[in-house]
Amino acid sequence: MDGAEGSVGQPGPAERSQRSSVSSVGARAADVLVYLADDSVVPLAVENLPSVSAHELHRAVREVLQLPDVAMDIFALWLVSPLLEVQLKPKHQPYKLGRQWPELLLRFTDAPDDDVATDEPSLQFRRNVFFPKRRELQVHDEETLRLLYEEAKGHVLAARYPCDVEDCEALGALVCRVQLGPFRPGQPTACTLREKLDSFLPAHLCKRGHGLFAALRGRGAKAGTSEQGLFNAYRRVKEAVSSDSEGDASLRTHYHAYLAKCHELPYYGCAFFHGEVDKPAQGFLHRGGRKPVSVAISLEGVHVIDSREKHVLLGLRFQELSWDHTSPEEEESVLWLEFDGNNEGTPVNRLLKIYSKQAELMSSLIEYCIELSQASEPAAPQESASGPSEAPGSLSPLTQRPQLRRQSSVVCSRIQHLSTIDYVEEGEQIKPVKPKRTTSFFSRQLSGSQGSYRMVQAAESPDPR
Numbered sequence: 468m469d470g471a472e473g474s475v476g477q478p479g480p481a482e483r484s485q486r487s488s489v490s491s492v493g494a495r496a497a498d499v500l501v502y503l504a505d506d507s508v509v510p511l512a513v514e515n516l517p518s519v520s521a522h523e524l525h526r527a528v529r530e531v532l533q534l535p536d537v538a539m540d541i542f543a544l545w546l547v548s549p550l551l552e553v554q555l556k557p558k559h560q561p562y563k564l565g566r567q568w569p570e571l572l573l574r575f576t577d578a579p580d581d582d583v584a585t586d587e588p589s590l591q592f593r594r595n596v597f598f599p600k601r602r603e604l605q606v607h608d609e610e611t612l613r614l615l616y617e618e619a620k621g622h623v624l625a626a627r628y629p630c631d632v633e634d635c636e637a638l639g640a641l642v643c644r645v646q647l648g649p650f651r652p653g654q655p656t657a658c659t660l661r662e663k664l665d666s667f668l669p670a671h672l673c674k675r676g677h678g679l680f681a682a683l684r685g686r687g688a689k690a691g692t693s694e695q696g697l698f699n700a701y702r703r704v705k706e707a708v709s710s711d712s713e714g715d716a717s718l719r720t721h722y723h724a725y726l727a728k729c730h731e732l733p734y735y736g737c738a739f740f741h742g743e744v745d746k747p748a749q750g751f752l753h754r755g756g757r758k759p760v761s762v763a764i765s766l767e768g769v770h771v772i773d774s775r776e777k778h779v780l781l782g783l784r785f786q787e788l789s790w791d792h793t794s795p796e797e798e799e800s801v802l803w804l805e806f807d808g809n810n811e812g813t814p815v816n817r818l819l820k821i822y823s824k825q826a827e828l829m830s831s832l833i834e835y836c837i838e839l840s841q842a843s844e845p846a847a848p849q850e851s852a853s854g855p856s857e858a859p860g861s862l863s864p865l866t867q868r869p870q871l872r873r874q875s876s877v878v879c880s881r882i883q884h885l886s887t888i889d890y891v892e893e894g895e896q897i898k899p900v901k902p903k904r905t906t907s908f909f910s911r912q913l914s915g916s917q918g919s920y921r922m923v924q925a926a927e928s929p930d931p932r
Contacts, residue, residue: 501528501544502591504618509592522557528592535608542614543595546588550578553588554596554738561590575825576741594618596738597839599766600730604723612722616645619729626669627739627761628732629777629877632696639667640700641725645718650702657698668693671777733782733878734770737763738832742802742823744771744780745886755886762802762821762829766836769804771821773884778877780884781806781819785837792830800826808882810889818888 499516501509501524511527513519521544529538546553546564550572555561564571565588572583594615606612622628623638630638643660644650664673672693706717729735743757759774768784781804789805799822808817823829 499524499590502589504591504593504614504621517562518560519562520557521555521559521561524561524590525557525592532610534611537606537608538611541595541598541603541606541611542592545591545593547591547593548586548588550576550582550586551588552739554593575828577824594736596736596764597766597836598736599843600736603736604727604730607719609719609722612719612726616722616725619726619735623729624665624669626671626777628729628734629772629779630669630732631876631878632672632693634728634731635668635672636693636696636700638725638728639697640704641721641728642667643697643701644704644721645725649706650704657694660697660701661694664694664697667697669777733767733779734763734765734772737765737770739763740823740825740829742821742825742829744819744821747884747886757822760821762823764829764832764836766840769833771804771819771885773881779880781880781882782878785833785840790830790833792826794827800824802826802829808887808889815889819885820888 499511499513501511503509509528509531511524511531513524513527525539525542525544528534528544532538534542544555544561546555546561546568548568551568553564553571555564568586568588569583572578572586576583578586592614603615606615619628620638620642623630623635646666660667704721740762742760742762744760746755746758748755760780761772761774763770763772768782769788769790770779770783771781772778773780783804783806787806790803792800792802794800802821802823804819804821806817806819808815821829
């Protein structure tokens with residue numbers, strides 16, 4: 468890898484099938500297959516493939532799809548396999564990186580040797596991690612919006628973007644509008660939607676749970692009402708005012724509405740990495756263990772997501788954290804996140820350990836995202852990501868509950884589910900839960916900002932008893 472712009476991450480469930488992007492190789496020419504978010508393919512005839520850059524292939528794809536110039540910034544080429552994802556820099560040569568793929572897998576994944584030997588990446592045209600969300604809704608080209616919509620929809624359906632049930636239904640309703648056309652009374656019915664429910668809602672909302680454990684987890688009841696909730700949300704989707712009677716004429720509006728709703732998710736557009744965190748000690752024997760997590764990093768901050776439960780464990784803006792990584796030769800690589808905390812009323816600094824062979828990559832990406840954020844112009848005052856409540860394609864205000872009122876929202880942090888180290892530094896020793904002086908364990912943090920992160924304030928040491 469060459470620098471932090473080459474973002475590496477954890478593949479989503481949609482990329483679990485093996486696909487090759489080089490279909491035939493001759494003496495000088497090759498047919499390169501570039502996959503789009505909807506699984507369609509753009510075939511390219513390429514001369515001298517080993518020396519072709521990602522920039523040249525990117526331009527060829529844009530020409531075939533007839534995308535506007537802004538697509539150069541919106542999209543990037545990725546190498547993706549079931550084991551690893553890599554966003555390419557313009558100067559990268561995809562063919563050569565593909566030949567180095569086994570080395571990347573050994574360096575950045577824990578995959579068994581047999582899987583490393585058989586894994587092969589495909590070349591994909593996907594959203595650029597470094598493209599700001601605020602610029603996305605300024606796009607008006609319908610094909611560009613469609614590609615962004617298809618990619619976001621795939622992440623929602625695969626639960627890579629965890630959503631509350633209300634949001635899943637709202638997003639699913641917009642998918643219904645795009646695929647089925649405007650709502651008409653009597654067609655479709657809730658039963659009709661049930662037949663294709665997995666095309667509109669994430670899999671865990673489509674499964675009908677039964678029995679004690681499903682009831683305890685609260686998923687059986689949700690699944691039982693999914694099609695009716697989706698049907699009701701579909702019925703409330705508003706149509707754009709247009710002189711054209713064709714249903715497809717306003718698809719641009721619904722693509723916009725879908726993306727605007729996704730912008731409410733703090734991990735939209737992130738690069739995803741795989742890792743593990745310690746579980747809090749539980750039970751009489753104080754057993755802990757680890758849980759798998761996804762680490763989502765964007766221009767705005769870092770989110771740690773429970774890979775099994777599909778909810779946020781920790782969400783931090785860059786102004787709220789310090790970070791570093793360690794890569795001991797004989798131990799596991801770790802990404803460290805430090806942030807403010809409270810332990811039984813006592814202000815403390817908290818450390819979270821994220822075990823991952825991609826710790827170095829995550830650390831570099833955080834640093835690069837901060838550099839980009841500081842170099843860019845200040846963002847306009849933030850408005851509701853879903854726009855005016857009466858905008859075409861949006862849902863009526865009756866279904867839009869303010870996110871802050873959802874105390875159990877999947878986007879809320881769940882610090883109690885994490886095992887952190889609470890400390891302040893005294894001399895050269897780190898002592899738990901005893902704030903003594905103003906300090907930070909790490910020097911790497913967003914400097915010169917008006918963030919909310921602060922070190923624990925100094926206090927006088929109590930007299931020994």
